Amino acid sequence: MPNHPQHPQRRIGVILVIVSAVVFSSAGIFTKGVETAAWDIIFWRGVFAASFTLLYLGLRGALRREARAMTRPAYGAALLLASGTAAFIxxxxxxxxxxxxxxxxxAPFVAAALAWGLIREAPTKTVMxxxxxxxxxxxxxLSGSLGSLHIAGDALALWMTCMMAGSMVIYRRFPETPAALPAALSSIILLPIAAILGAPFDVPISDLPVLAAFGLVFAVASVTLSExxxxxxxxxxxxxxxxxxxLAPVLALLIxxxxPAIQTLAGGAIILVAIVWSQRKGAASTEGQPNAP
Structure with missing residues (x-):
């Protein structure tokens, strides 16, 4: 079965999602490391991310294949990713x-709830x-930062979490949905909006290499997460x-x-233990998942 803990496809999936998480953890560094405004970052990150992704598809000879595979789930994933990015930055x-x-x-709770409600995929006991x-x-x-939470930013982060969880469910329900082209499309969708709401052509030239690197990082993270x-x-x-x-707070500390507060370090340790334990227990068991491929 593809969801068996030792199945090669599952192992590949675990590696790809971990790579995506590690790469995504640098997003805050790129965003806060420049003075450029949010919508200007979204514009240039989108330009570079879409360019890198389309170049990648072209070099692989996969652009036409992914274009032919663009169905409603693919467009839905692109819209969710675009909405998430608009909130994320x-x-x-x-x-x-x-x-x-x-x-x-x-995200685990949002994704599990959406998958259970929309595609009847009940999470295993181990995952729960x-x-x-x-x-x-x-x-x-949170107990260590309750007095300093920024409500607007936190609300945007929560929206981004919901959008990313929704895209995960789409790819789980429709595994034939292409990954790279919807990611590129999600960047392209935001370009005219960012151009109107921001001033991307006033960005200092010195910031462009950083934004280009961010675009490459985002392209890699989006594709590996979807795959x-x-x-x-x-x-x-x-x-x-x-x-x-x-990982993200550690990078924020170093760069x-x-x-981070001591509570951040303690909570991060708990989460790492939960992830390692779930993998050792074979969290991808197919119990109670009638729609598993």
Whole structure:
């Protein structure tokens, strides 16, 4: 069975989602590392991310194949990814890296609820236990930053979490949906909006190399997440993807000198333990998942 803990496709899915989480963890560094406004970052990140992704597809000779595979689920995934990105970047500007990463840790619960309600994919007992532990880790972290939460940024981060969880469910329900082209399309969708709401052509030339690197990073993270999500249950994809949460504050400390509270370190440790335990227990068991491929 593809969802057996030792199946090659499941192993590939786990690796891809972990890669995506590690790469995504740098998003706050790119966003807060430049003075460029949020909509200008969205514009240039989108230009570079779409360019890198389309070049990647062209070099692989896969552009026509993915274009032919663009069905309603693919367009739906692109819209969800675009909406998530539109919230994701401003969230970092309005809140802290740790807060945004913490809120994204709610993704397992959102993805599990959506998958259960929409495609009747009940999460395994192992995933539920690990998700509960991860949720406890979130509360430990929040307990150390309740007095400094930025409501607008946190609300945007929560919206981004819902959008990403929705895209995971789409790829789980329709695993034949292409991954790279919808990711590129999600960037292109935002270009005219960002051009109107921002001033991208006034961005300092010195910021463009950083934004180009951000575009490349985002392209890699989006494709690996989508490719991994098609191989794993939605709840497990979301659970693995929250590896970003303990990694992002560490990067913020090392690069931005943004010091996490002791509660952040403790909560991150709890979440890491939950993820490792879920993998050792074979979180992708097919019990109670009638729609598993």
């Amino acid at each position: 401003p969230a970092f500007k309005l809140s802290t890296v740790a807060n945004v990463a913490i809120i994204y840790a709610a 236990i690990a998700s509960t532990a991860a949720f406890a880790g979130v509360f430990v972290i 991994g999500a098609r191989r794993l249950p939605s709840a497990e994809t979301a659970l693995l993807s929250i590896l970003e949460m303990p 931005l000198n943004e010091h």
